[in-house]
Amino acid sequence: MAVELPWALVPERWNEGLGTEAAVAAVETARRLGLSEVVALTLRTNTASRRVMDKAGLRLMDEIEHAGLPHLLYRLKLDAPEAP
Numbered sequence: 885m886a887v888e889l890p891w892a893l894v895p896e897r898w899n900e901g902l903g904t905e906a907a908v909a910a911v912e913t914a915r916r917l918g919l920s921e922v923v924a925l926t927l928r929t930n931t932a933s934r935r936v937m938d939k940a941g942l943r944l945m946d947e948i949e950h951a952g953l954p955h956l957l958y959r960l961k962l963d964a965p966e967a968p
């Protein structure tokens with residue numbers, strides 16, 4: 885099962901690492917729950933969100949339409965063995 889990870893913080897707390905901390909914790913929870921993959925969607929222009937995805941280990945897979953807009957689809961497969 886794939887689960888979508890969303891994230892949003894109040895602007896006064898941006899760029900403190902909290903988004904990444906939350907994303908990494910969500911990935912770890914998904915792994916513990918035995919989910920096979922997590923996905924995340926963002927606009928191409930959302931550099932901060934794309935950076936959070938990168939830092940949480942998700943990788944760009946595709947460009948898809950979502951809510952009537954082109955979005956980037958990132959994915960992390962969890963059923964593969966973890967890198968050492």
Ligand SMILES: CC(C)(COP(=O)(O)OP(=O)(O)OC[C@H]1O[C@@H](n2cnc3c(N)ncnc32)[C@H](O)[C@@H]1OP(=O)(O)O)[C@@H](O)C(=O)NCCC(=O)NCCS
Pocket residue numbers: 891892893894897898899900901902903904905925926927930931932933935936
């Ligand atoms: C996306 C969001 C959750 C990120 O949270 P955050 O706590 O600011 O993220 P972090 O501090 O962990 O990391 C942000 C990274 O993006 C980078 N970044 C932020 N704004 C940037 C910009 N305009 N251009 C380039 N890089 C940018 C930061 O430098 C940091 O990368 P680094 O660690 O390599 O320096 C936050 O910006 C937010 O709530 N945005 C509004 C809601 C939203 O867009 N949610 C995502 C919907 S898909």
